[in-house]
Amino acid sequence: MADTGHVNPSSSPIGPEGEDALAALRADPGGAVLGFDFDGTLAPIVADPAAARAHPRAAAVLAALASRVRAVVVVTGRPAKVAVEYGGFEGVDGLVVLGQYGAERWESGALTSPEPPPGVAEARAKLPRVLAAAGAPPETFVEDKGRALAVHTRRCAEPQVALDRLRSLMDALAERHGLVVEPGRFVLELRPPGMDKGVALRAFVAETGRPSMLLFAGDDLGDLAAFDAVDELRADGVPGLKLCSGSAEVTELAARADLVVDGPDGVVAFLESLLPASS
Numbered sequence: 001m002a003d004t005g006h007v008n009p010s011s012s013p014i015g016p017e018g019e020d021a022l023a024a025l026r027a028d029p030g031g032a033v034l035g036f037d038f039d040g041t042l043a044p045i046v047a048d049p050a051a052a053r054a055h056p057r058a059a060a061v062l063a064a065l066a067s068r069v070r071a072v073v074v075v076t077g078r079p080a081k082v083a084v085e086y087g088g089f090e091g092v093d094g095l096v097v098l099g100q101y102g103a104e105r106w107e108s109g110a111l112t113s114p115e116p117p118p119g120v121a122e123a124r125a126k127l128p129r130v131l132a133a134a135g136a137p138p139e140t141f142v143e144d145k146g147r148a149l150a151v152h153t154r155r156c157a158e159p160q161v162a163l164d165r166l167r168s169l170m171d172a173l174a175e176r177h178g179l180v181v182e183p184g185r186f187v188l189e190l191r192p193p194g195m196d197k198g199v200a201l202r203a204f205v206a207e208t209g210r211p212s213m214l215l216f217a218g219d220d221l222g223d224l225a226a227f228d229a230v231d232e233l234r235a236d237g238v239p240g241l242k243l244c245s246g247s248a249e250v251t252e253l254a255a256r257a258d259l260v261v262d263g264p265d266g267v268v269a270f271l272e273s274l275l276p277a278s279s
């Protein structure tokens with residue numbers, strides 16, 4: 001792996017533990033595990049969730065890394081199949097996509113997707129009434145992911161105000177039907193409990209074997225659980241790098257990260273800098 005010291009002029013200085021992790025990656029790339037969020041990290045944020053697509057160079061850089069490291073995994077709130085389609089990941093050899101916060105798995109063209117619990121259908125039936133009761137503006141948009149219902153307010157005139165108005169009624173709806181509310185960038189998702197990106201990443205690392213280093217890159221609140229997993233492995237002696245795809249919308253990840261880069265452009269440029277110059 002290449003030395004990354006002089007690249008990414010727009011990125012924050014990297015912390016010492018992040019430097020250790022990069023040194024471990026250079027020393028033993030074949031033992032490294034690299035994990036990525038999708039929206040906001042590999043794919044630029046857009047107003048319509050169905051219009052999101054990965055950065056034009058994301059699939060190529062993930063493919064190049066996947067041929068050099070032990071494992072590359074995308075851990076996303078999207079259904080795994082949707083992330084594969086929007087990412088252009090179908091042909092990326094070795095890539096694993098864990099969708100719906102780890103409940104689904106796509107690998108080598110095969111998808112595993114468990115049935116949603118009945119609470120999702122119950123909540124789906126009641127959601128329109130809840131949105132009406134909360135006075136949700138007409139621009140409020142429900143993305144039905146089968147296993148989860150994501151209520152988006154990005155297209156509202158005051159997206160944060162609209163989101164805040166929904167929160168307590170969404171919490172009550174989730175509780176009534178055995179679900180949880182997952183907050184994100186101008187979105188509240190109703191989804192089944194018991195799985196998150198940290199649980200998913202820990203299980204993936206346990207399955208692939210103790211890595212020489214672990215990287216996770218994310219941008220949103222749901223990625224904090226994966227950062228927790230990196231911290232836990234660090235405490236167990238595995239070098240770890242927490243990479244933040246920075247934005248003005250979410251600041252919590254930057255505060256926990258070893259390195260903050262400028263959105264998906266910065267993430268892809270950083271990953272390209274890890275490859276030998278001829279790649």
Ligand SMILES: O=P(O)(O)OC[C@H]1O[C@H](O[C@H]2O[C@H](CO)[C@@H](O)[C@H](O)[C@H]2O)[C@H](O)[C@@H](O)[C@@H]1O
Nearest residue numbers: 038039045046047049052076077078154185187
């Ligand atoms: O875990 P992720 O891969 O980050 O997915 C989280 C949610 O991302 C999507 O919503 C976000 O991206 C949209 C497209 O850029 C944007 O319009 C929205 O405001 C963001 O919240 C996606 O639609 C959700 O299903 C994902 O769970």
